Amino acid sequence: MHGISFDIAHMLAGSLVLVSFLQLYQDRLSALINTFAVHALVLTASVAWQAYVQHAPHLYITAVIALVFKAIIIPVALRRIVIKLGIHREIDNVVGVGLAMLAGIGLVALSMVVMLRVTAEADPLAREDLAFALSVVLLGLLMMVTRRNAVSQVIGFMSLENGLVLAATGAKGMPLVVEISVAFSVLIAFIVIGIFLFRIRERFDTVDVQALDRFRGERR
Amino acid sequence: MTFDALSALLVIPAVSAAVLAILPGYRLTARLNVVAALLTFLTSLSLFVVQPTSGDYLLLDDLNKIFIVLTTFVAFTTSMFSASYIGHEIEIGRLTPNFLRFYHAMYQVLMFAMNLALTANNIGLMWVAIEMATLTTVLMVGIYRTHEALEAAWKYFILGSVGIALALFGTILIYMAAGPVIGEGLGAMVWTNLVQHAAKFDAPLLNVAFVFLLLGYGTKVGLAPLHAWLPDAHAEGPTPISAVLSGLLLNVALYALLRFKMLLALAPAAIAPGPLMVTMGLISCLFAAFMLYRRRDIKRLFAYSSIEHMGIIVFAFGMGGPLANFAGLLHMTMHSLTKSAIFYAVGHIAQVKGTQKIADLGGLTVTHPVLGWSLVAGVVAIAGLPPLGIFMSEFLVVSSTFAREPVLAVLLGLGILIALGGLFLRLSQVAFGEPRGPTGPAHASYVPLFAHLGIVACAGIYLPPALVSDFENVARLLG
Numbered sequence: 001m002h003g004i005s006f007d008i009a010h011m012l013a014g015s016l017v018l019v020s021f022l023q024l025y026q027d028r029l030s031a032l033i034n035t036f037a038v039h040a041l042v043l044t045a046s047v048a049w050q051a052y053v054q055h056a057p058h059l060y061i062t063a064v065i066a067l068v069f070k071a072i073i074i075p076v077a078l079r080r081i082v083i084k085l086g087i088h089r090e091i092d093n094v095v096g097v098g099l100a101m102l103a104g105i106g107l108v109a110l111s112m113v114v115m116l117r118v119t120a121e122a123d124p125l126a127r128e129d130l131a132f133a134l135s136v137v138l139l140g141l142l143m144m145v146t147r148r149n150a151v152s153q154v155i156g157f158m159s160l161e162n163g164l165v166l167a168a169t170g171a172k173g174m175p176l177v178v179e180i181s182v183a184f185s186v187l188i189a190f191i192v193i194g195i196f197l198f199r200i201r202e203r204f205d206t207v208d209v210q211a212l213d214r215f216r217g218e219r220r
Numbered sequence: 221m222t223f224d225a226l227s228a229l230l231v232i233p234a235v236s237a238a239v240l241a242i243l244p245g246y247r248l249t250a251r252l253n254v255v256a257a258l259l260t261f262l263t264s265l266s267l268f269v270v271q272p273t274s275g276d277y278l279l280l281d282d283l284n285k286i287f288i289v290l291t292t293f294v295a296f297t298t299s300m301f302s303a304s305y306i307g308h309e310i311e312i313g314r315l316t317p318n319f320l321r322f323y324h325a326m327y328q329v330l331m332f333a334m335n336l337a338l339t340a341n342n343i344g345l346m347w348v349a350i351e352m353a354t355l356t357t358v359l360m361v362g363i364y365r366t367h368e369a370l371e372a373a374w375k376y377f378i379l380g381s382v383g384i385a386l387a388l389f390g391t392i393l394i395y396m397a398a399g400p401v402i403g404e405g406l407g408a409m410v411w412t413n414l415v416q417h418a419a420k421f422d423a424p425l426l427n428v429a430f431v432f433l434l435l436g437y438g439t440k441v442g443l444a445p446l447h448a449w450l451p452d453a454h455a456e457g458p459t460p461i462s463a464v465l466s467g468l469l470l471n472v473a474l475y476a477l478l479r480f481k482m483l484l485a486l487a488p489a490a491i492a493p494g495p496l497m498v499t500m501g502l503i504s505c506l507f508a509a510f511m512l513y514r515r516r517d518i519k520r521l522f523a524y525s526s527i528e529h530m531g532i533i534v535f536a537f538g539m540g541g542p543l544a545n546f547a548g549l550l551h552m553t554m555h556s557l558t559k560s561a562i563f564y565a566v567g568h569i570a571q572v573k574g575t576q577k578i579a580d581l582g583g584l585t586v587t588h589p590v591l592g593w594s595l596v597a598g599v600v601a602i603a604g605l606p607p608l609g610i611f612m613s614e615f616l617v618v619s620s621t622f623a624r625e626p627v628l629a630v631l632l633g634l635g636i637l638i639a640l641g642g643l644f645l646r647l648s649q650v651a652f653g654e655p656r657g658p659t660g661p662a663h664a665s666y667v668p669l670f671a672h673l674g675i676v677a678c679a680g681i682y683l684p685p686a687l688v689s690d691f692e693n694v695a696r697l698l699g
Contacts, residue, residue, distance in 0.1 A: 118424035119396075126396065137389060141382065153378060160385050167392045173404025174395055175344065 005053050006124070012046035013132040016166060017108060020139035020159060024104050025097045029151055030088040033078050036155045040070035043162045050169045059169055066165065070158065082151060095146050103146075107138040129170030136163030224272035226280055228263045229288065229335045232256060237328035246310055246320045250303035253324045257292070257299040260331060264292040276410055279341030282694045287338050287475050290553055294467045294560050295331050297668035301564045302327070302460035304665035308571045309458070319363060323458070330356045330464065337472050341411045346476060347384070347391050350440065353469060354380045361457035372452035379449040383439025387476075390432030394480070397425040414483055423489035430493055433480045434500070440473030442527050443534060444504040454523035455576065459567030462519055466526040467560035471552060474530070478537060478698060485540075485699040497538030502628065504531030505635040512642030517576050518569075521646055522562055525602060528639050529555045535632060536617045537698065539624070545695035547616035550683075554609035554676055555602075561672035562598035565591055568664040573657040578646055583655030588662050592651050594669055599647045601676050603640040609679035 019039045026032040044067040051059030082088045093100070115131035140160025144153050168174050236256035240249050267285055274280055306323070309315045315323070330353055337349035358380065362373030391409075398408040401420045407413050439446040454462045477497075484493045508528035515521040533555065536548030569584060569591055570576045584592030601608040614636055621629035 114428065118428050119422075120424070121422055130393075130396070134389070137385065144378065144382070150374070157378070157381055157385075160382070164385060164388050164392070167389060171392055171396045172399065173408075174392070175406040175409060 005049075009046070009049055009053060010128055012042060012049055013129050013166060013170075016042045016046060016162065017132050017135045017139070020136050020143075020163075021101070021104055023155070023159060024100050024139065024143060024146075027093050027097070028089055029082050029149065030079065032152055032155055033075050033082065036078075036159060037071050037075040039159050039162055040066055040075075043165060044071060046166060047169045054172055056173070062165065062169060066162075070162070074158070078151060078155070087149070087151075093146060094148050100142065100146050103142055104139055107142060108135040111135045111138055123172075126170050126172060130167055133163045133167035133170060136160070136166060139163075225263050225266050225270065226272045226278045226339055229260060229292070229339060230332060232260045232263065233328045233332035233335065237325045237332065240328060241321060241325035244317065244321065246306060246317055249321065249324045250306055253327060254296070254299045254303055256328060257296040257331065260335070261289075261292040261296040264288045274341055274412065276406070277341055277345065278339045279411055280339065281697070282690065283478070283697055284338050284475070286549065286553070286690065286694060287471060288335065290556055291334055291338060291468050291471065292331075294556055295334075295464065297671060298460050298463050298467070298560060298564075299327070300665055301463065301567065301668045302458075304663065305458070305460055305567050305571070308663060314364065315458075323360065323363060326356050326360050327460075330360070330469075334468060334472050338475060342406075342409050343391050343394060343411060343414070343479075344409050346411075346479075347388055350387070350437070350473065350476060351384050353472065354384060354440065357453070357457075357461065357465060357469060360461045361453045363458060364456070366456070368452075369456040372449075372456035376449040376453040379439060379446070383436045383446065385436070386432050386439070387436025390429045390436055390480075393425055393429035393432065394483070397421040397429060411479065415486060418483050418486035419488065421487050421490075423487060423491075426484060426487055426490040430480060430484050430491070431496075434477065434493075434496055437473045437477045437480075438500060438534075441470055441477065441534065442504070442530050443500045444507040444527065444531070447504065447508075447527050450527060451520045451523040454526070455517050455519040459519070459563055459570065462523070463560040463563035463567070466523070466563065467556040470526065470530055471556060474533065474537075474552065477534075481537065482698060494538045494540050497534050498628065499538075501531045501533070501535030501538055502631055502635070504528065505535065505632060506531075506638070509635045509639035509642065512639055513645065515642075515646060516578050518566055518578050518581065518646075518650065519563075519576050521578070521643075522559065522566065522602075525639065525643065526555075526559055528635065529559070529602070532614065532617060532632065532636070535621075535628075539617075539621055539628075540699060541620070541624075542692065542695045543620040544617065545698045546691050547613050547620060549691050549694060550679075551610065551613035551617060554613050554679060557672045558598060558601045558608075558610060558676050561669050561676070562595065562602060564669045564672070565595040565598055568662050569595065572660060572662045575657065578649055580657050581650045582653050582657070584651045587655045587659040590666065591662055591664060594666075594673065596647065596651050597673055599643050601673070603643045604636055605640075607677075607680045609676040612680050 016039065019035065019042055023032060023035045023039065026035050044063050047059055047063040047066055051057065051063060111134035112131050115134050116127060119127035119130060137160050140156050140163060143156035143159065147153050147156060233256065236252065240252060243249050267280065267288065272280055306315065306320060310320065333349050333353035333356060337346050337353060340346040340349055358373050358377045361376055362369050395408055398414055398417065398421060401417045402408040402413050435446065442450040454465060481493045481497070484490045505528050508524045508531060511524045512521060515524060533548050533552050536544045536551060569581065572588060573581055575581070584595065601610055604610045604614040618629050618633050621632060
């Protein structure tokens with residue numbers, strides 16, 4: 001790995017982290033869904049570039065799955081759900097934008113410190129990729145805890161999975177079994193979530209997770 | 221790959237899941253479910269006679285043999301309990317026949333996923349299987365579609381997915397550590413290759429990987445502070461699922477953790493995984509012991525007791541060494557059997573009384589002597605009183621720790637005693653005192669209940685030498 005190809009891979013992985021930050025301060029659901037589509041697009045580019053650089057044609061499949069499934073189908077479906085439920089203008093941050101961003105910066109710093117230190121002997125692309133991937137995973141987690149709407153929690157979870165795909169493709173020669181399983185698990189996850197959203201809608205006419213909080217353990 | 225007992229362990233549940241999804245009529249499907257579970261159990265027993273060879277995808281060694289036999293046995297008895305439990309749910313209209321079809325199919329899919337996780341020779345495949353098991357249980361926990369069930373399922377789903385995502389990250393890191401040594405490609409994820417070359421792996425990478433795996437699979441084991449999903453999922457799903465969750469699924473996640481612990485133990489430059497596991501185990505045990513006092517829901521009470529016991533088990537394996545590992549294995553087996561027996565009893569009790577609230581239950585030994593006294597026996601066993609099986613394993617854990625780390629042993633003993641107090645406090649309310657609630661007859665299936673309690677009682681007095689030598693082998697293997 002040398003010169004320009006390294007720089008491009010680096011840039012794409014870095015952009016993924018950047019888009020994760022963008023997601024963090026979107027306070028309306030429809031904007032959040034758009035940002036997630038961008039997230040998936042950047043992931044697609046990054047995976048495709050890895051496929052090209054590593055001469056690993058099977059990674060193109062992962063890229064196509066990311067493009068079709070995550071960048072197109074899921075955002076469209078989520079948009080429909082959100083509009084149908086009339087919550088596309090809903091604002092759902094639990095903590096302020098400033099605080100969330102600060103926490104995000106802290107998490108990225110943490111993952112850089114941890115990953116770059118432990119992977120000193122691995123090849124440079126893999127280690128930078130891994131550091132970025134961990135940042136994306138942690139930012140996804142952060143998003144899940146700073147949102148109270150079920151839809152945005154799901155988006156947080158999916159961007160977390162994007163980070164995992166980034167890590168898996170960065171690890172050179174990782175068997176196809178795992179990539180497909182990752183994509184597959186997202187598919188299942190989405191089906192399950194779809195069912196849940198449907199049921200939550202059916203039962204309480206809201207997808208606000210706070211509506212579920214009436215039931216807290218045994219305080220009844 | 222030739223067809224042997226290992227593949228049969230996967231094929232039987234997979235085929236039955238497909239069949240059960242199609243067939244109507246709950247009496248027939250419930251029976252078929254039992255038959256399928258029995259066949260799987262018999263297949264697992266055949267592993268003692270004919271040892272199939274391990275391939276690139278499936279693996280059999282002494283460690284997973286114990287887990288497989290235990291899993292298929294409890295799955296079989298639970299399917300018997302489930303048949304009578306479900307009959308009642310249909311009668312009172314809590315479940316419709318369509319949901320039941322789904323329920324039975326999911327039950328077999330869960331069996332398939334758990335067997336796959338236990339037999340997989342590939343760390344990626346194992347991860348996929350555990351994810352599959354999680355998703356099926358999420359669907360089953362939410363099956364009643366009440367407000368509480370949906371929240372429990374949602375919570376379980378979100379926390380379980382996050383845990384599983386972290387575990388995948390750890391798996392990728394293990395692959396990265398193995399890649400340069402074994403060579404890229406499928407070979408670097410095959411468990412038997414990993415074990416052979418573990419000593420040459422990059423140690424810092426292994427360390428970080430283990431932290432992720434511990435947090436990820438630890439969430440599924442229900443270790444504090446990652447346990448938040450566990451009580452809800454146990455309390456709101458159908459009781460057979462509570463029994464399977466406590467008795468089996470926690471073990472499967474524990475099995476994954478043990479595998480990676482073995483890997484780290486083989487790499488001398490990596491951190492010792494023991495102290496991390498000891499700390500988390502001890503925290504879980506003490507935390508859950510205190511939480512037992514404030515429970516008002518009987519299934520939730522025993523869910524917290526599961527957290528406590530998983531804490532003890534992880535503690536024992538964290539201490540390591542032949543004796544503590546032996547104690548951990550024994551404790552895990554005894555806990556699975558006892559806890560599922562307790563859930564069988566609790567399930568029937570909750571059906572008869574129409575409630576799970578401890579305040580509305582009372583005088584069970586008077587109104588329903590068989591169920592009531594079985595529950596008393598189960599709680600006596602789970603609290604760790606002699607001469608039952610759990611007493612023996614807890615005694616071994618504490619005494620083997622005493623020789624090495626007296627302070628930790630005292631803390632652990634304290635946790636066990638506090639939990640004993642909490643359990644008996646609630647038991648006295650439920651089993652004795654003024655009878656409360658409906659006193660109608662119970663249509664219970666006592667066979668699985670008595671079978672489990674009988675085994676636990678026998679194990680406290682006499683362990684067959686063959687079993688002891690098997691456990692000793694595995695304890696040595698675990699390092």
